[in-house]
Amino acid sequence: MSKRIDVKDLNVYYGNFRAVEGVNINIAARSVTAFIGPSGCGKSTFLRTLNRMHEVLPGARVEGQVLLDGDDLYGPGVDPVAVRSHVGMVFQRPNPFPTMSIRDNVLAGVKLNGKKLSKADSEALVESSLLGANLWNEVKDRLDKPGSGLSGGQQQRLCIARAIAVKPDVILMDEPCSALDPISTLAVEDLINELKEKYTVVIVTHNMQQAARVSDKTAFFNIAGTGKPGKLIEYADTTAIFNNPKEKATEDYVSGRFG
Amino acid sequence: MTKAADETAHALPKGPEVTTTQTKTPEQSGGTPKLSSQGGAAGDRIFSGAALTAGIIILVVLCAVAVFLVAQAFPALVAPQDQIASGKGFWQYILPLVVGTVIAAAVALVIATPISIGVALFISHYAPRRVAQILGYVIDLLAAIPSVVFGAWGISFLAPALVPGYNWLASTLGWIPIFSGPASATGKTLLTAAVVLAVMVIPIITSISREIFLQTPKLHEEAALALGATRWEMIRMAVFPFARPGIISAVMLGLGRALGETMAVALVLSSGPLIASLIQSGNQTIAAEIALNFPEASGLSLSTLIAAGLVLFVITLVVNVIARWVISRHKEFSGAN
Numbered sequence: 001m002s003k004r005i006d007v008k009d010l011n012v013y014y015g016n017f018r019a020v021e022g023v024n025i026n027i028a029a030r031s032v033t034a035f036i037g038p039s040g041c042g043k044s045t046f047l048r049t050l051n052r053m054h055e056v057l058p059g060a061r062v063e064g065q066v067l068l069d070g071d072d073l074y075g076p077g078v079d080p081v082a083v084r085s086h087v088g089m090v091f092q093r094p095n096p097f098p099t100m101s102i103r104d105n106v107l108a109g110v111k112l113n114g115k116k117l118s119k120a121d122s123e124a125l126v127e128s129s130l131l132g133a134n135l136w137n138e139v140k141d142r143l144d145k146p147g148s149g150l151s152g153g154q155q156q157r158l159c160i161a162r163a164i165a166v167k168p169d170v171i172l173m174d175e176p177c178s179a180l181d182p183i184s185t186l187a188v189e190d191l192i193n194e195l196k197e198k199y200t201v202v203i204v205t206h207n208m209q210q211a212a213r214v215s216d217k218t219a220f221f222n223i224a225g226t227g228k229p230g231k232l233i234e235y236a237d238t239t240a241i242f243n244n245p246k247e248k249a250t251e252d253y254v255s256g257r258f259g
Numbered sequence: 260m261t262k263a264a265d266e267t268a269h270a271l272p273k274g275p276e277v278t279t280t281q282t283k284t285p286e287q288s289g290g291t292p293k294l295s296s297q298g299g300a301a302g303d304r305i306f307s308g309a310a311l312t313a314g315i316i317i318l319v320v321l322c323a324v325a326v327f328l329v330a331q332a333f334p335a336l337v338a339p340q341d342q343i344a345s346g347k348g349f350w351q352y353i354l355p356l357v358v359g360t361v362i363a364a365a366v367a368l369v370i371a372t373p374i375s376i377g378v379a380l381f382i383s384h385y386a387p388r389r390v391a392q393i394l395g396y397v398i399d400l401l402a403a404i405p406s407v408v409f410g411a412w413g414i415s416f417l418a419p420a421l422v423p424g425y426n427w428l429a430s431t432l433g434w435i436p437i438f439s440g441p442a443s444a445t446g447k448t449l450l451t452a453a454v455v456l457a458v459m460v461i462p463i464i465t466s467i468s469r470e471i472f473l474q475t476p477k478l479h480e481e482a483a484l485a486l487g488a489t490r491w492e493m494i495r496m497a498v499f500p501f502a503r504p505g506i507i508s509a510v511m512l513g514l515g516r517a518l519g520e521t522m523a524v525a526l527v528l529s530s531g532p533l534i535a536s537l538i539q540s541g542n543q544t545i546a547a548e549i550a551l552n553f554p555e556a557s558g559l560s561l562s563t564l565i566a567a568g569l570v571l572f573v574i575t576l577v578v579n580v581i582a583r584w585v586i587s588r589h590k591e592f593s594g595a596n
Contacts, residue, residue: 053485058388085487095478099500108496109486159482166486 002029002200003069003086003169005050010064011229012045012054019045021229023064025219032192032201034211034238037221038258042230043204046221047172050202051087052080068169085109088163092175094155096147096162103143105158106130109166125165132198133161134191153184160191164199171195173203177210189214208254212242220250325572332566334559343563352563353570355533359542360571363449363524364517366537367456372510374457375464382465383472384494395469402462410526413455418446418527421454425538436535443540447529450537452544455523460513467512471505472498504586511582518575521546545571 005027012020020042027033035043048054049062052073066073073083088109096105106126110117117125126143130136135157139150147158156176163171173192177185192214195201205211211218218241220234234241234250245251252258340348378398382391422444429440442448479497488496499506524547531541549564556564 051485053481056481056484081487081489084485089481089485091478091481091485093478095476095482097479097482097496097500099503108483109488112486112488112492162482162486 002198004029005170005200005202006065006067006070007050008065008067010046010049010062010066012042012049013059013061013063014057015059017227018229020049021231023232025232025235027200027202027217029069029200030196030198031217032196032203032215034215034218035202035204035221036206036208036211036218036253037230037233038223038253039206040226040230041221041223043219043221044174045230046232047174047202047204048089050170050172051084051089053084053089055080085112085166086168087170087172088166088168090156090159090163090171090173090176093179094152094159096150096155096158098146098148100147101144102139102147102150102158105147106161106165108162129161129165130158132164132195133157134187134194135161151184153180153187156180156184156188157191160188160195164195168199170200170202173201175204175206178206185210208242212238218242220245220247220253222249222253328565328569328572332562332569335562335566338559338562342559344560349563349566353545353567356543356545356548356567357570357574358533359449360518360544360546360574362537362542363453363456363544364514366450366453367460367517368510368514370454370457371460371464371513375461375509375513376468376506378461379465379468379472380494380498382469384490384498395466398462398465398469401458402466406459406520406522407526409455409459410523413451413523413527414447417454418448418451420446421451422446425450428538437537439536440538442538443529445529445540447527447540448538449528449542452524452528453537455527456517456520459520459523460516463516464506464509464513467509468502468506471502471509475501507582507586511579514578515575518571518578519546521550525550 005025007023007025007027010020010023011018023046035047037043045054050066050073054060054062062074064074068086072078073087096102097108100108103126106129107117107122110122110125127136127140130139135154138154139158147155150158156179160171160176177188180188189210192201192203196216203211203214215238217236218238219232220241221230222233223230234245234247236246241250242254245254335343335349340350343349344352378394382394382398386394422442425442425446425448426440428438429442432438433440475498479501480493483493483496524544528543528547529540530543530547530551533543534541545567549567552560552564
């Protein structure tokens with residue numbers, strides 16, 4: 001199920017603008033990796049290159065390699081649609097499909113590509129995915145109600161259930177708690193801890209305490225100035241990043257001197 | 260009178276929306292906190308007054324049209340039936356026209372809706388930006404062409420061009436009543452009129468649908484793409500459900516135009532009694548019937564024509580009520596909550 005990610009010399013461009021420069025990173029399977037850094041440092045952009053979601057913007061392109069257990073996501077003939085069904089994503093703001101019921105939201109990804117599921121199989125999948133997202137007990141009596149009627153935190157966990165229903169190898173999370181209250185944040189953080197037993201989780205966060213709480217390893221990104229590309233400054237165990245970082249910039253950032 | 264019938268058809272679809280804004284406005288101004296500055300409060304009052312006035316004007320115009328139609332049509336409705344439409348009686352006279360009108364508009368929508376949605380999707384989600392912009396302008400320009408021009412095009416180009424097609428339909432699909440032959444030799448049939456109507460409503464449906472498609476939240480599109488959806492699957496998952504009420508509204512506006520369109524139908528259709536076949540000459544629509552007979556009408560025959568206009572008014576009203584009902588049925592899942 002879970003796969004490791006190896007990124008080699010990755011540059012990301014929007015048209016002629018180089019947004020991210022020279023990233024090398026190795027992310028182990030079944031781990032939680034946090035990307036931290038000031039706004040605009042390219043951490044979200046980099047995260048999106050891991051499932052080729054950056055290509056949604058016209059003119060975005062990539063140089064270098066992203067290997068998922070050795071398979072290059074940018075190799076010739078690789079379909080971005082297939083990549084995304086292996087590398088799931090959870091977004092900054094909860095985005096369940098408003099016109100679908102809770103059940104249909106969970107099954108949305110599975111039903112793609114014309115796949116058919118028997119009723120029993122789909123019921124079982126809905127239950128296991130919602131259990132996996134710690135949401136089952138809260139919604140099991142109203143699976144036919146719209147997903148948009150849930151609270152923000154429940155919606156975000158519904159989105160996680162939707163992502164894990166397609167049984168991905170990796171789950172990317174782009175600031176998944178930034179629109180949530182502290183209690184919902186806690187629920188999602190607990191969930192991230194459980195997810196790493198099955199999946200490789202990569203999370204972008206602005207909240208350094210959150211990175212410290214949930215992640216095994218942390219990557220710090222920074223930019224030299226506006227218009228300059230973002231770079232990976234330091235990547236190490238989370239405790240090392242927060243307690244004795246090697247780089248001056250990392251220390252300044254985690255100690256709250258800038259950003 | 261033709262003008263009035265035309266305008267009711269256009270004004271109607273907007274009616275219910277205006278009503279809602281109008282009822283909301285006083286509440287909102289009433290709930291404004293008193294802490295705001297004096298100028299802001301005055302601005303608020305002016306705006307809510309203006310919105311209220313605009314809403315009331317629409318309703319007043321609508322009521323005036325309805326009252327006028329009922330008052331003028333009244334003599335035809337109460338007169339002895341053997342005096343109306345050379346002895347046929349009003350209902351015998353109006354029924355074929357109603358059927359002709361509804362069929363012409365329905366066929367026009369069947370042709371126009373898929374094309375419009377396809378073009379709108381192409382502009383909003385497939386075409387490169389430059390092509391999309393040019394195409395958008397062209398579509399908007401198409402909406403500005405007067406209907407008499409469409410009518411002239413239909414009569415001089417489209418009708419003769421469709422004749423071979425009609426002959427083919429009559430020979431191969433003639434067993435279906437709507438295609439039964441012999442096909443009209445001039446091509447001046449209800450189907451030709453419906454095609455002209457379709458061309459006329461395509462710009463309306465397309466430009467509204469395009470605006471709605473462009474407003475689909477990026478968030479939902481990305482949610483679908485991130486699950487491994489292809490572009491078409493993303494459109495089905497995120498764009499269509501979001502746009503559904505808007506598409507229905509767009510189609511209703513198109514229907515309003517198709518039902519009320521006068522000039523193009525009057526020019527293109529070689530009218531006659533009601534027949535099932537769409538490819539023979541015959542049939543007539545209410546609006547075209549009014550336009551053709553209005554100049555010589557007086558007294559009771561004038562009332563009869565106005566009563567026909569009243570029937571058209573009622574049809575449009577009913578269609579719009581049904582459309583509103585369809586939209587509101589799925590409110591819980593509309594994403595508004």
